[in-house]
Amino acid sequence: QQQVKQSPQSLIVQKGGISIINCAYENTAFDYFPWYQQFPGKGPALLIAIRPDVSEKKEGRFTISFNKSAKQFSLHIMDSQPGDSATYFCAASKSQTGANNLFFGTGTRLTVIP
């Protein structure tokens, strides 16, 4: 059973546009929600993360929006660039426990067209 559901599976955006990726979860014990970026042949790299006590977090061109009541969170990439073309994974963990293994979504393959 997929604990974190992610959409869309793939996304094509023009350079300069906004890329939006959505995730949803069911387990209310989750309290840490990171986004990872993965290039082919590389491991996932942490982009940005959020806790449920805030509704939005912004770092540069990347913003996470979090809706605790809906159990949904999303990644917005502003002014998308061809170098952003990669696979993006949302994840969730129960960081309170210390054994904070991550539950990943299925990934979104983003292509930014020049």
Next chain:
Amino acid sequence: GAGVSQSPRYKVAKRGQDVALRCDPISGHVSLFWYQQALGQGPEFLTYFQNEAQLDKSGLPSDRFFAERPEGSVSTLKIQRTQQEDSAVYLCASSFGRRGQPQHFGDGTRLSIL
């Protein structure tokens, strides 16, 4: 380098052979995780160590999978009597182990079972 190092990067084995995959975590990281990433999917948790103690092995798919971290640093994931469904990328991640500390991933070992 200062990142998580995994070796070998690629491993090809015949069905039925045993394989061993190595992970060198970031110095000082007490938590170490193994994940399995099937083609086109998100990483899935296999097992977790805090120092030398294996605290969670609930994600190991069968008793053919075994992991160890005898001195609390380098870890080895061993797969016995490999089968074709074991073909995947095996990712190692490490963290300081404190609440909310991010996991840093290696580039993985791509295992192909013929």
